Amino acid sequence: MAKISAHGQEIGTLYGLKNARRYMSDGHVLKNDGFGWKLCSKVKPGISPQTAFANAKARLETRLSERPALAAYRQELHSMCGLSKRWKLHAAVSMMPDDCDGVWSEACDGYGDNISADVDEVGNLCRLYQAAIAESSDMNTKD
Known part of the structure; x- marks a missing residue:
């Protein structure tokens, strides 16, 4: 430390x-x-x-600025939780972006160190993540 x-x-x-x-x-x-x-x-x-x-x-x-969908996902992730819990929420979203209920269960309704968010907020975060992934793959195919 x-x-x-x-x-x-x-x-x-x-x-x-x-x-x-x-x-x-x-x-x-x-x-x-x-x-x-x-x-x-x-x-x-x-x-x-x-x-x-x-x-x-x-x-x-x-x-x-080159990746507005990534910027939107980052902004939403930062607004939902602090630095100490951000890794947990991002890991859950990246593992199951199609299952916002599963992400909510892991990050917001788990055994401890929970994030204070509802299913709709997590669903929006998952949509933003999917848009950022699609944006990234589009940029990779253009190069």
Whole structure:
């Protein structure tokens, strides 16, 4: 487990689909998959942490602008649950996108660490996921 304060000031945080990456002033990049901050990587020598963060942010924004269905799925996933539960909901949706009742049972009505969402919200999330997958496969066939 990494201590954030041990790595200087925070430059910025980028939120991916189910994780977060925090760029620190000492050049370390910390990653949180929902289980606490861990050391992920270091900025390459000769590149400032501010430049590395700006480049990563630009790549993320470009990717999301090129894939609007992925951006919509990501936004809905982030609005439904916090970082500590996001992996669980995404895993359930990715395993059974056609079965919103099953996703709801796994993620929202399980034994513990449940997400507060109803079946309709989960159904919408599953539809957005299927649209993102279709968008991704369309982009792969065009290349």
